Amino acid sequence: MEGEHPHEEKQTETACCASQCPKDGEERQGQGAMLWSIQEAVERQTMQIGTSACGATAVVDVLQALGIVVAPETADRCVRTCLRRNEAPLPDYLFSRSEAGATHAQLIAGAEQASGGRVLGRHFPLHPRRRVRLVPWLAQWIQKGAVPVATMNMQLAVPEGEEVPDAWHHQLIFGVGPDTVYMTNPLDVVSEWEVHQRLCSESVLLIRREDVLLRLTADAPLSSLSDDQSDPRWKALDVEGQLRQMIREEDHDDEDQFRMSHVMIPAAYSSGVTVFALRDSDQGQELLHAPELPLL
Incomplete structure:
Protein backbone atom coordinates (compact mmCIF):
# COMPACT_ATOMS: atom_id res chain seq x y z
CA MET A 1 0.00 0.00 0.00
CA GLU A 2 2.81 2.34 0.86
CA GLY A 3 5.31 1.15 -1.72
CA GLU A 4 5.72 -1.38 -4.49
CA HIS A 5 4.37 -4.92 -4.19
CA PRO A 6 7.10 -7.24 -2.89
CA HIS A 7 6.53 -10.09 -5.30
CA GLU A 8 7.77 -10.23 -8.86
CA GLU A 9 5.18 -9.33 -11.50
CA LYS A 10 3.35 -12.23 -13.14
CA GLN A 11 2.23 -11.04 -16.56
CA THR A 12 1.41 -14.15 -18.53
CA GLU A 13 -1.20 -16.83 -18.45
CA THR A 14 1.46 -19.25 -17.26
CA ALA A 15 1.15 -17.56 -13.87
CA CYS A 16 -1.91 -19.77 -13.42
CA CYS A 17 -1.07 -23.41 -13.85
CA ALA A 18 -3.77 -25.74 -15.11
CA SER A 19 -4.17 -27.40 -11.73
CA GLN A 20 -5.03 -24.05 -10.10
CA CYS A 21 -7.48 -22.65 -12.66
CA PRO A 22 -11.21 -23.34 -12.19
CA LYS A 23 -12.24 -26.43 -14.15
CA ASP A 24 -15.27 -26.58 -16.44
CA GLY A 25 -18.41 -26.61 -14.37
CA GLU A 26 -16.77 -25.51 -11.12
CA GLU A 27 -18.05 -21.95 -11.48
CA ARG A 28 -21.58 -23.23 -12.05
CA GLN A 29 -21.28 -25.36 -8.93
CA GLY A 30 -20.29 -22.34 -6.84
CA GLN A 31 -16.72 -23.55 -6.28
CA GLY A 32 -15.22 -20.84 -8.46
CA ALA A 33 -16.09 -17.58 -10.15
CA MET A 34 -14.24 -15.20 -12.47
CA LEU A 35 -14.87 -11.57 -13.36
CA TRP A 36 -12.16 -11.88 -16.01
CA SER A 37 -10.28 -14.79 -17.50
CA ILE A 38 -6.54 -14.86 -16.87
CA GLN A 39 -5.89 -13.49 -20.36
CA GLU A 40 -8.48 -10.74 -19.88
CA ALA A 41 -6.83 -9.80 -16.59
CA VAL A 42 -3.44 -9.60 -18.32
CA GLU A 43 -4.92 -7.22 -20.89
CA ARG A 44 -7.18 -5.15 -18.64
CA GLN A 45 -5.42 -4.80 -15.32
CA THR A 46 -4.00 -1.42 -14.38
CA MET A 47 -0.42 -1.40 -13.19
CA GLN A 48 0.44 0.62 -10.09
CA ILE A 49 -0.32 4.23 -11.04
CA GLY A 50 1.95 5.90 -8.49
CA THR A 51 3.80 5.67 -5.20
CA SER A 52 1.55 4.33 -2.42
CA ALA A 53 -1.34 4.28 -4.91
CA CYS A 54 -2.35 0.62 -4.87
CA GLY A 55 -5.75 1.69 -3.53
CA ALA A 56 -6.37 4.14 -6.34
CA THR A 57 -5.10 1.53 -8.80
CA ALA A 58 -7.66 -0.94 -7.48
CA VAL A 59 -10.41 1.67 -7.85
CA VAL A 60 -9.52 2.16 -11.53
CA ASP A 61 -10.02 -1.56 -12.14
CA VAL A 62 -13.12 -1.81 -9.94
CA LEU A 63 -14.80 0.85 -12.05
CA GLN A 64 -13.57 -0.78 -15.26
CA ALA A 65 -15.03 -4.12 -14.17
CA LEU A 66 -18.34 -2.35 -13.52
CA GLY A 67 -18.32 -0.75 -16.98
CA ILE A 68 -17.06 2.71 -16.00
CA VAL A 69 -13.82 4.08 -17.41
CA VAL A 70 -11.96 6.78 -15.49
CA ALA A 71 -8.46 8.17 -15.89
CA PRO A 72 -5.95 6.95 -13.30
CA GLU A 73 -5.23 10.51 -12.18
CA THR A 74 -8.95 11.01 -11.54
CA ALA A 75 -9.11 7.92 -9.35
CA ASP A 76 -6.00 8.97 -7.46
CA ARG A 77 -7.39 12.44 -6.84
CA CYS A 78 -10.72 11.03 -5.63
CA VAL A 79 -9.08 8.44 -3.36
CA ARG A 80 -6.78 11.12 -1.88
CA THR A 81 -3.73 8.90 -1.62
CA CYS A 82 -1.46 9.77 1.32
CA LEU A 83 2.31 9.74 0.83
CA ARG A 84 5.21 8.95 3.11
CA ARG A 85 7.02 12.02 4.43
CA ASN A 86 10.45 10.54 3.88
CA GLU A 87 12.37 13.72 4.66
CA ALA A 88 10.49 14.52 7.87
CA PRO A 89 11.87 14.11 11.41
CA LEU A 90 11.43 10.59 12.79
CA PRO A 91 8.13 11.07 14.70
CA ASP A 92 6.44 12.77 11.75
CA TYR A 93 7.87 10.15 9.39
CA LEU A 94 6.35 7.40 11.53
CA PHE A 95 3.00 9.21 11.65
CA SER A 96 3.07 9.40 7.84
CA ARG A 97 3.94 5.72 7.53
CA SER A 98 0.92 4.78 9.64
CA GLU A 99 -1.46 6.27 7.06
CA ALA A 100 0.48 6.15 3.78
CA GLY A 101 -1.60 4.94 0.86
CA ALA A 102 -5.32 4.70 1.54
CA THR A 103 -7.84 3.03 3.80
CA HIS A 104 -10.88 1.07 2.66
CA ALA A 105 -12.99 4.14 3.51
CA GLN A 106 -10.93 6.21 1.05
CA LEU A 107 -11.45 3.54 -1.62
CA ILE A 108 -15.22 3.57 -1.08
CA ALA A 109 -15.41 7.37 -1.15
CA GLY A 110 -13.05 7.53 -4.13
CA ALA A 111 -15.01 5.01 -6.19
CA GLU A 112 -18.25 6.83 -5.44
CA GLN A 113 -16.84 10.23 -6.37
CA ALA A 114 -14.98 9.05 -9.48
CA SER A 115 -18.10 7.27 -10.75
CA GLY A 116 -20.38 10.23 -10.16
CA GLY A 117 -22.25 8.34 -7.46
CA ARG A 118 -22.98 5.29 -9.60
CA VAL A 119 -20.82 2.90 -7.54
CA LEU A 120 -21.02 2.01 -3.87
CA GLY A 121 -18.77 -0.09 -1.67
CA ARG A 122 -19.13 -2.01 1.56
CA HIS A 123 -16.24 -3.15 3.74
CA PHE A 124 -16.37 -6.52 5.47
CA PRO A 125 -13.72 -6.68 8.23
CA LEU A 126 -12.07 -10.05 8.73
CA HIS A 127 -10.33 -9.17 11.99
CA PRO A 128 -11.13 -10.38 14.56
CA ARG A 129 -11.47 -13.70 12.73
CA ARG A 130 -14.88 -14.39 11.22
CA ARG A 131 -16.90 -17.52 10.62
CA VAL A 132 -16.60 -17.61 6.84
CA ARG A 133 -15.25 -19.83 4.08
CA LEU A 134 -13.42 -17.20 2.09
CA VAL A 135 -13.49 -18.64 -1.45
CA PRO A 136 -17.20 -19.61 -1.49
CA TRP A 137 -18.13 -16.25 0.05
CA LEU A 138 -16.12 -14.34 -2.56
CA ALA A 139 -17.52 -16.55 -5.34
CA GLN A 140 -21.08 -15.64 -4.38
CA TRP A 141 -20.39 -11.93 -4.79
CA ILE A 142 -18.39 -12.35 -8.00
CA GLN A 143 -21.12 -14.52 -9.56
CA LYS A 144 -23.56 -11.67 -8.88
CA GLY A 145 -21.32 -9.21 -10.72
CA ALA A 146 -19.89 -7.47 -7.66
CA VAL A 147 -16.18 -6.66 -7.45
CA PRO A 148 -14.12 -7.46 -4.33
CA VAL A 149 -10.92 -5.71 -3.24
CA ALA A 150 -8.67 -7.24 -0.58
CA THR A 151 -6.97 -5.03 2.01
CA MET A 152 -4.12 -7.17 3.30
CA ASN A 153 -1.23 -6.94 5.71
CA MET A 154 1.55 -8.24 3.47
CA GLN A 155 3.81 -8.60 6.50
CA LEU A 156 1.90 -11.76 7.43
CA ALA A 157 2.28 -15.21 5.82
CA VAL A 158 5.64 -14.21 4.33
CA PRO A 159 7.16 -17.16 2.43
CA GLU A 160 10.18 -18.64 4.15
CA GLY A 161 13.40 -16.99 3.07
CA GLU A 162 11.73 -13.82 1.77
CA GLU A 163 12.20 -10.39 3.31
CA VAL A 164 9.29 -8.99 5.31
CA PRO A 165 7.52 -6.43 3.06
CA ASP A 166 7.23 -2.88 4.35
CA ALA A 167 3.57 -2.19 3.55
CA TRP A 168 -0.03 -3.29 3.43
CA HIS A 169 -1.61 -3.73 -0.01
CA HIS A 170 -4.96 -3.37 -1.81
CA GLN A 171 -5.58 -5.83 -4.64
CA LEU A 172 -8.63 -6.38 -6.82
CA ILE A 173 -9.84 -9.99 -6.72
CA PHE A 174 -10.88 -10.94 -10.26
CA GLY A 175 -11.63 -14.56 -9.52
CA VAL A 176 -11.52 -17.53 -7.20
CA GLY A 177 -11.09 -21.26 -7.67
CA PRO A 178 -10.83 -24.18 -5.27
CA ASP A 179 -8.55 -22.94 -2.45
CA THR A 180 -7.24 -20.22 -4.79
CA VAL A 181 -7.61 -16.45 -5.17
CA TYR A 182 -6.74 -14.51 -8.36
CA MET A 183 -5.68 -10.86 -7.99
CA THR A 184 -4.30 -7.94 -9.98
CA ASN A 185 -1.47 -5.43 -9.38
CA PRO A 186 0.45 -7.64 -9.68
CA LEU A 187 -1.32 -10.47 -11.46
CA ASP A 188 -1.12 -13.09 -8.77
CA VAL A 189 -2.42 -16.55 -7.92
CA VAL A 190 -2.41 -17.09 -4.16
CA SER A 191 -3.67 -19.85 -1.90
CA GLU A 192 -6.85 -19.20 0.04
CA TRP A 193 -4.97 -19.88 3.29
CA GLU A 194 -2.29 -17.28 2.53
CA VAL A 195 -4.82 -14.60 1.56
CA HIS A 196 -6.95 -15.34 4.61
CA GLN A 197 -3.96 -14.90 6.93
CA GLU A 202 -4.50 -6.28 13.60
CA SER A 203 -4.11 -2.72 12.36
CA VAL A 204 -0.36 -2.51 12.87
CA LEU A 205 2.68 -1.94 10.67
CA LEU A 206 6.30 -3.01 11.10
CA ILE A 207 8.92 -0.35 10.31
CA ARG A 208 12.37 -1.62 9.39
CA ARG A 209 15.24 -0.88 11.74
CA GLU A 210 17.25 0.82 9.00
CA ASP A 211 14.35 3.15 8.17
CA VAL A 212 14.25 4.22 11.82
CA LEU A 213 18.00 4.65 12.31
CA LEU A 214 18.31 6.64 9.10
CA ARG A 215 16.09 9.35 10.62
CA LEU A 216 17.09 9.07 14.26
CA THR A 217 18.72 12.22 15.64
CA ALA A 218 19.84 13.14 19.15
CA ASP A 219 17.13 15.79 19.43
CA ALA A 220 14.27 13.71 17.97
CA PRO A 221 11.15 14.45 20.10
CA LEU A 222 10.27 10.81 20.74
CA SER A 223 7.90 11.69 23.57
CA SER A 224 5.55 13.25 21.01
CA LEU A 225 4.65 9.72 19.91
CA SER A 226 3.29 8.85 23.37
CA ASP A 227 1.64 12.25 23.72
CA ASP A 228 -0.51 11.84 20.59
CA GLN A 229 -4.03 12.26 21.94
CA SER A 230 -5.78 11.49 18.65
CA ASP A 231 -4.68 7.83 18.63
CA PRO A 232 -3.95 6.17 21.98
CA ARG A 233 -2.54 3.13 20.19
CA TRP A 234 0.83 4.87 19.90
CA LYS A 235 1.08 4.81 23.69
CA ALA A 236 -0.49 1.36 24.02
CA LEU A 237 2.11 -0.10 21.64
CA ASP A 238 4.82 1.86 23.49
CA VAL A 239 6.36 3.03 20.23
CA GLU A 240 8.50 5.48 22.17
CA GLY A 241 9.81 2.64 24.35
CA GLN A 242 10.56 0.50 21.30
CA LEU A 243 12.61 3.32 19.80
CA ARG A 244 14.53 3.89 23.03
CA GLN A 245 15.31 0.18 23.16
CA MET A 246 16.66 0.37 19.62
CA ILE A 247 18.83 3.33 20.66
CA ARG A 248 20.22 1.33 23.59
CA GLU A 249 21.08 -1.50 21.23
CA GLU A 250 23.02 0.92 19.04
CA ASP A 251 24.84 2.35 22.06
CA HIS A 252 25.93 -1.14 23.15
CA ASP A 253 27.30 -2.64 19.98
CA ASP A 254 27.27 -6.27 21.07
CA GLU A 255 27.10 -8.73 18.19
CA ASP A 256 25.74 -11.45 20.48
CA GLN A 257 22.89 -9.28 21.74
CA PHE A 258 19.41 -9.63 20.29
CA ARG A 259 18.62 -6.65 18.07
CA MET A 260 15.15 -5.52 17.11
CA SER A 261 14.55 -5.86 13.37
CA HIS A 262 11.43 -3.68 13.33
CA VAL A 263 9.40 -1.19 15.33
CA MET A 264 5.65 -1.84 15.46
CA ILE A 265 3.38 1.18 14.99
CA PRO A 266 -0.39 1.63 14.62
CA ALA A 267 -1.77 1.47 11.09
CA ALA A 268 -4.81 3.26 9.69
CA TYR A 269 -5.89 0.26 7.62
CA SER A 270 -8.53 -2.35 8.45
CA SER A 271 -7.91 -5.80 7.03
CA GLY A 272 -10.77 -7.37 5.12
CA VAL A 273 -12.62 -7.29 1.81
CA THR A 274 -14.43 -4.30 0.31
CA VAL A 275 -17.12 -5.29 -2.19
CA PHE A 276 -18.22 -2.83 -4.89
CA ALA A 277 -21.35 -2.79 -7.05
CA LEU A 278 -23.46 -0.43 -9.13
CA ARG A 279 -25.67 1.52 -6.76
CA ASP A 280 -28.89 1.08 -8.74
CA SER A 281 -28.40 -2.64 -9.35
CA ASP A 282 -29.91 -5.55 -7.44
CA GLN A 283 -26.39 -6.39 -6.30
CA GLY A 284 -25.92 -2.89 -4.92
CA GLN A 285 -29.07 -3.07 -2.84
CA GLU A 286 -28.19 -6.57 -1.63
CA LEU A 287 -24.74 -5.32 -0.66
CA LEU A 288 -26.22 -2.51 1.42
CA HIS A 289 -28.40 -4.92 3.37
CA ALA A 290 -26.02 -7.88 3.66
CA PRO A 291 -25.32 -8.94 7.27
CA GLU A 292 -21.90 -8.56 8.80
CA LEU A 293 -19.76 -11.68 8.80
CA PRO A 294 -20.21 -13.36 12.21
CA LEU A 295 -17.33 -13.56 14.64
CA LEU A 296 -15.82 -16.92 15.45
Whole structure:
Protein backbone atom coordinates (compact mmCIF):
# COMPACT_ATOMS: atom_id res chain seq x y z
CA MET A 1 0.00 0.00 0.00
CA GLU A 2 2.81 2.34 0.86
CA GLY A 3 5.31 1.15 -1.72
CA GLU A 4 5.72 -1.38 -4.49
CA HIS A 5 4.37 -4.92 -4.19
CA PRO A 6 7.10 -7.24 -2.89
CA HIS A 7 6.53 -10.09 -5.30
CA GLU A 8 7.77 -10.23 -8.86
CA GLU A 9 5.18 -9.33 -11.50
CA LYS A 10 3.35 -12.23 -13.14
CA GLN A 11 2.23 -11.04 -16.56
CA THR A 12 1.41 -14.15 -18.53
CA GLU A 13 -1.20 -16.83 -18.45
CA THR A 14 1.46 -19.25 -17.26
CA ALA A 15 1.15 -17.56 -13.87
CA CYS A 16 -1.91 -19.77 -13.42
CA CYS A 17 -1.07 -23.41 -13.85
CA ALA A 18 -3.77 -25.74 -15.11
CA SER A 19 -4.17 -27.40 -11.73
CA GLN A 20 -5.03 -24.05 -10.10
CA CYS A 21 -7.48 -22.65 -12.66
CA PRO A 22 -11.21 -23.34 -12.19
CA LYS A 23 -12.24 -26.43 -14.15
CA ASP A 24 -15.27 -26.58 -16.44
CA GLY A 25 -18.41 -26.61 -14.37
CA GLU A 26 -16.77 -25.51 -11.12
CA GLU A 27 -18.05 -21.95 -11.48
CA ARG A 28 -21.58 -23.23 -12.05
CA GLN A 29 -21.28 -25.36 -8.93
CA GLY A 30 -20.29 -22.34 -6.84
CA GLN A 31 -16.72 -23.55 -6.28
CA GLY A 32 -15.22 -20.84 -8.46
CA ALA A 33 -16.09 -17.58 -10.15
CA MET A 34 -14.24 -15.20 -12.47
CA LEU A 35 -14.87 -11.57 -13.36
CA TRP A 36 -12.16 -11.88 -16.01
CA SER A 37 -10.28 -14.79 -17.50
CA ILE A 38 -6.54 -14.86 -16.87
CA GLN A 39 -5.89 -13.49 -20.36
CA GLU A 40 -8.48 -10.74 -19.88
CA ALA A 41 -6.83 -9.80 -16.59
CA VAL A 42 -3.44 -9.60 -18.32
CA GLU A 43 -4.92 -7.22 -20.89
CA ARG A 44 -7.18 -5.15 -18.64
CA GLN A 45 -5.42 -4.80 -15.32
CA THR A 46 -4.00 -1.42 -14.38
CA MET A 47 -0.42 -1.40 -13.19
CA GLN A 48 0.44 0.62 -10.09
CA ILE A 49 -0.32 4.23 -11.04
CA GLY A 50 1.95 5.90 -8.49
CA THR A 51 3.80 5.67 -5.20
CA SER A 52 1.55 4.33 -2.42
CA ALA A 53 -1.34 4.28 -4.91
CA CYS A 54 -2.35 0.62 -4.87
CA GLY A 55 -5.75 1.69 -3.53
CA ALA A 56 -6.37 4.14 -6.34
CA THR A 57 -5.10 1.53 -8.80
CA ALA A 58 -7.66 -0.94 -7.48
CA VAL A 59 -10.41 1.67 -7.85
CA VAL A 60 -9.52 2.16 -11.53
CA ASP A 61 -10.02 -1.56 -12.14
CA VAL A 62 -13.12 -1.81 -9.94
CA LEU A 63 -14.80 0.85 -12.05
CA GLN A 64 -13.57 -0.78 -15.26
CA ALA A 65 -15.03 -4.12 -14.17
CA LEU A 66 -18.34 -2.35 -13.52
CA GLY A 67 -18.32 -0.75 -16.98
CA ILE A 68 -17.06 2.71 -16.00
CA VAL A 69 -13.82 4.08 -17.41
CA VAL A 70 -11.96 6.78 -15.49
CA ALA A 71 -8.46 8.17 -15.89
CA PRO A 72 -5.95 6.95 -13.30
CA GLU A 73 -5.23 10.51 -12.18
CA THR A 74 -8.95 11.01 -11.54
CA ALA A 75 -9.11 7.92 -9.35
CA ASP A 76 -6.00 8.97 -7.46
CA ARG A 77 -7.39 12.44 -6.84
CA CYS A 78 -10.72 11.03 -5.63
CA VAL A 79 -9.08 8.44 -3.36
CA ARG A 80 -6.78 11.12 -1.88
CA THR A 81 -3.73 8.90 -1.62
CA CYS A 82 -1.46 9.77 1.32
CA LEU A 83 2.31 9.74 0.83
CA ARG A 84 5.21 8.95 3.11
CA ARG A 85 7.02 12.02 4.43
CA ASN A 86 10.45 10.54 3.88
CA GLU A 87 12.37 13.72 4.66
CA ALA A 88 10.49 14.52 7.87
CA PRO A 89 11.87 14.11 11.41
CA LEU A 90 11.43 10.59 12.79
CA PRO A 91 8.13 11.07 14.70
CA ASP A 92 6.44 12.77 11.75
CA TYR A 93 7.87 10.15 9.39
CA LEU A 94 6.35 7.40 11.53
CA PHE A 95 3.00 9.21 11.65
CA SER A 96 3.07 9.40 7.84
CA ARG A 97 3.94 5.72 7.53
CA SER A 98 0.92 4.78 9.64
CA GLU A 99 -1.46 6.27 7.06
CA ALA A 100 0.48 6.15 3.78
CA GLY A 101 -1.60 4.94 0.86
CA ALA A 102 -5.32 4.70 1.54
CA THR A 103 -7.84 3.03 3.80
CA HIS A 104 -10.88 1.07 2.66
CA ALA A 105 -12.99 4.14 3.51
CA GLN A 106 -10.93 6.21 1.05
CA LEU A 107 -11.45 3.54 -1.62
CA ILE A 108 -15.22 3.57 -1.08
CA ALA A 109 -15.41 7.37 -1.15
CA GLY A 110 -13.05 7.53 -4.13
CA ALA A 111 -15.01 5.01 -6.19
CA GLU A 112 -18.25 6.83 -5.44
CA GLN A 113 -16.84 10.23 -6.37
CA ALA A 114 -14.98 9.05 -9.48
CA SER A 115 -18.10 7.27 -10.75
CA GLY A 116 -20.38 10.23 -10.16
CA GLY A 117 -22.25 8.34 -7.46
CA ARG A 118 -22.98 5.29 -9.60
CA VAL A 119 -20.82 2.90 -7.54
CA LEU A 120 -21.02 2.01 -3.87
CA GLY A 121 -18.77 -0.09 -1.67
CA ARG A 122 -19.13 -2.01 1.56
CA HIS A 123 -16.24 -3.15 3.74
CA PHE A 124 -16.37 -6.52 5.47
CA PRO A 125 -13.72 -6.68 8.23
CA LEU A 126 -12.07 -10.05 8.73
CA HIS A 127 -10.33 -9.17 11.99
CA PRO A 128 -11.13 -10.38 14.56
CA ARG A 129 -11.47 -13.70 12.73
CA ARG A 130 -14.88 -14.39 11.22
CA ARG A 131 -16.90 -17.52 10.62
CA VAL A 132 -16.60 -17.61 6.84
CA ARG A 133 -15.25 -19.83 4.08
CA LEU A 134 -13.42 -17.20 2.09
CA VAL A 135 -13.49 -18.64 -1.45
CA PRO A 136 -17.20 -19.61 -1.49
CA TRP A 137 -18.13 -16.25 0.05
CA LEU A 138 -16.12 -14.34 -2.56
CA ALA A 139 -17.52 -16.55 -5.34
CA GLN A 140 -21.08 -15.64 -4.38
CA TRP A 141 -20.39 -11.93 -4.79
CA ILE A 142 -18.39 -12.35 -8.00
CA GLN A 143 -21.12 -14.52 -9.56
CA LYS A 144 -23.56 -11.67 -8.88
CA GLY A 145 -21.32 -9.21 -10.72
CA ALA A 146 -19.89 -7.47 -7.66
CA VAL A 147 -16.18 -6.66 -7.45
CA PRO A 148 -14.12 -7.46 -4.33
CA VAL A 149 -10.92 -5.71 -3.24
CA ALA A 150 -8.67 -7.24 -0.58
CA THR A 151 -6.97 -5.03 2.01
CA MET A 152 -4.12 -7.17 3.30
CA ASN A 153 -1.23 -6.94 5.71
CA MET A 154 1.55 -8.24 3.47
CA GLN A 155 3.81 -8.60 6.50
CA LEU A 156 1.90 -11.76 7.43
CA ALA A 157 2.28 -15.21 5.82
CA VAL A 158 5.64 -14.21 4.33
CA PRO A 159 7.16 -17.16 2.43
CA GLU A 160 10.18 -18.64 4.15
CA GLY A 161 13.40 -16.99 3.07
CA GLU A 162 11.73 -13.82 1.77
CA GLU A 163 12.20 -10.39 3.31
CA VAL A 164 9.29 -8.99 5.31
CA PRO A 165 7.52 -6.43 3.06
CA ASP A 166 7.23 -2.88 4.35
CA ALA A 167 3.57 -2.19 3.55
CA TRP A 168 -0.03 -3.29 3.43
CA HIS A 169 -1.61 -3.73 -0.01
CA HIS A 170 -4.96 -3.37 -1.81
CA GLN A 171 -5.58 -5.83 -4.64
CA LEU A 172 -8.63 -6.38 -6.82
CA ILE A 173 -9.84 -9.99 -6.72
CA PHE A 174 -10.88 -10.94 -10.26
CA GLY A 175 -11.63 -14.56 -9.52
CA VAL A 176 -11.52 -17.53 -7.20
CA GLY A 177 -11.09 -21.26 -7.67
CA PRO A 178 -10.83 -24.18 -5.27
CA ASP A 179 -8.55 -22.94 -2.45
CA THR A 180 -7.24 -20.22 -4.79
CA VAL A 181 -7.61 -16.45 -5.17
CA TYR A 182 -6.74 -14.51 -8.36
CA MET A 183 -5.68 -10.86 -7.99
CA THR A 184 -4.30 -7.94 -9.98
CA ASN A 185 -1.47 -5.43 -9.38
CA PRO A 186 0.45 -7.64 -9.68
CA LEU A 187 -1.32 -10.47 -11.46
CA ASP A 188 -1.12 -13.09 -8.77
CA VAL A 189 -2.42 -16.55 -7.92
CA VAL A 190 -2.41 -17.09 -4.16
CA SER A 191 -3.67 -19.85 -1.90
CA GLU A 192 -6.85 -19.20 0.04
CA TRP A 193 -4.97 -19.88 3.29
CA GLU A 194 -2.29 -17.28 2.53
CA VAL A 195 -4.82 -14.60 1.56
CA HIS A 196 -6.95 -15.34 4.61
CA GLN A 197 -3.96 -14.90 6.93
CA ARG A 198 -3.24 -11.47 5.46
CA LEU A 199 -6.91 -10.49 5.57
CA CYS A 200 -7.11 -11.21 9.29
CA SER A 201 -4.64 -8.79 10.83
CA GLU A 202 -4.50 -6.28 13.60
CA SER A 203 -4.11 -2.72 12.36
CA VAL A 204 -0.36 -2.51 12.87
CA LEU A 205 2.68 -1.94 10.67
CA LEU A 206 6.30 -3.01 11.10
CA ILE A 207 8.92 -0.35 10.31
CA ARG A 208 12.37 -1.62 9.39
CA ARG A 209 15.24 -0.88 11.74
CA GLU A 210 17.25 0.82 9.00
CA ASP A 211 14.35 3.15 8.17
CA VAL A 212 14.25 4.22 11.82
CA LEU A 213 18.00 4.65 12.31
CA LEU A 214 18.31 6.64 9.10
CA ARG A 215 16.09 9.35 10.62
CA LEU A 216 17.09 9.07 14.26
CA THR A 217 18.72 12.22 15.64
CA ALA A 218 19.84 13.14 19.15
CA ASP A 219 17.13 15.79 19.43
CA ALA A 220 14.27 13.71 17.97
CA PRO A 221 11.15 14.45 20.10
CA LEU A 222 10.27 10.81 20.74
CA SER A 223 7.90 11.69 23.57
CA SER A 224 5.55 13.25 21.01
CA LEU A 225 4.65 9.72 19.91
CA SER A 226 3.29 8.85 23.37
CA ASP A 227 1.64 12.25 23.72
CA ASP A 228 -0.51 11.84 20.59
CA GLN A 229 -4.03 12.26 21.94
CA SER A 230 -5.78 11.49 18.65
CA ASP A 231 -4.68 7.83 18.63
CA PRO A 232 -3.95 6.17 21.98
CA ARG A 233 -2.54 3.13 20.19
CA TRP A 234 0.83 4.87 19.90
CA LYS A 235 1.08 4.81 23.69
CA ALA A 236 -0.49 1.36 24.02
CA LEU A 237 2.11 -0.10 21.64
CA ASP A 238 4.82 1.86 23.49
CA VAL A 239 6.36 3.03 20.23
CA GLU A 240 8.50 5.48 22.17
CA GLY A 241 9.81 2.64 24.35
CA GLN A 242 10.56 0.50 21.30
CA LEU A 243 12.61 3.32 19.80
CA ARG A 244 14.53 3.89 23.03
CA GLN A 245 15.31 0.18 23.16
CA MET A 246 16.66 0.37 19.62
CA ILE A 247 18.83 3.33 20.66
CA ARG A 248 20.22 1.33 23.59
CA GLU A 249 21.08 -1.50 21.23
CA GLU A 250 23.02 0.92 19.04
CA ASP A 251 24.84 2.35 22.06
CA HIS A 252 25.93 -1.14 23.15
CA ASP A 253 27.30 -2.64 19.98
CA ASP A 254 27.27 -6.27 21.07
CA GLU A 255 27.10 -8.73 18.19
CA ASP A 256 25.74 -11.45 20.48
CA GLN A 257 22.89 -9.28 21.74
CA PHE A 258 19.41 -9.63 20.29
CA ARG A 259 18.62 -6.65 18.07
CA MET A 260 15.15 -5.52 17.11
CA SER A 261 14.55 -5.86 13.37
CA HIS A 262 11.43 -3.68 13.33
CA VAL A 263 9.40 -1.19 15.33
CA MET A 264 5.65 -1.84 15.46
CA ILE A 265 3.38 1.18 14.99
CA PRO A 266 -0.39 1.63 14.62
CA ALA A 267 -1.77 1.47 11.09
CA ALA A 268 -4.81 3.26 9.69
CA TYR A 269 -5.89 0.26 7.62
CA SER A 270 -8.53 -2.35 8.45
CA SER A 271 -7.91 -5.80 7.03
CA GLY A 272 -10.77 -7.37 5.12
CA VAL A 273 -12.62 -7.29 1.81
CA THR A 274 -14.43 -4.30 0.31
CA VAL A 275 -17.12 -5.29 -2.19
CA PHE A 276 -18.22 -2.83 -4.89
CA ALA A 277 -21.35 -2.79 -7.05
CA LEU A 278 -23.46 -0.43 -9.13
CA ARG A 279 -25.67 1.52 -6.76
CA ASP A 280 -28.89 1.08 -8.74
CA SER A 281 -28.40 -2.64 -9.35
CA ASP A 282 -29.91 -5.55 -7.44
CA GLN A 283 -26.39 -6.39 -6.30
CA GLY A 284 -25.92 -2.89 -4.92
CA GLN A 285 -29.07 -3.07 -2.84
CA GLU A 286 -28.19 -6.57 -1.63
CA LEU A 287 -24.74 -5.32 -0.66
CA LEU A 288 -26.22 -2.51 1.42
CA HIS A 289 -28.40 -4.92 3.37
CA ALA A 290 -26.02 -7.88 3.66
CA PRO A 291 -25.32 -8.94 7.27
CA GLU A 292 -21.90 -8.56 8.80
CA LEU A 293 -19.76 -11.68 8.80
CA PRO A 294 -20.21 -13.36 12.21
CA LEU A 295 -17.33 -13.56 14.64
CA LEU A 296 -15.82 -16.92 15.45
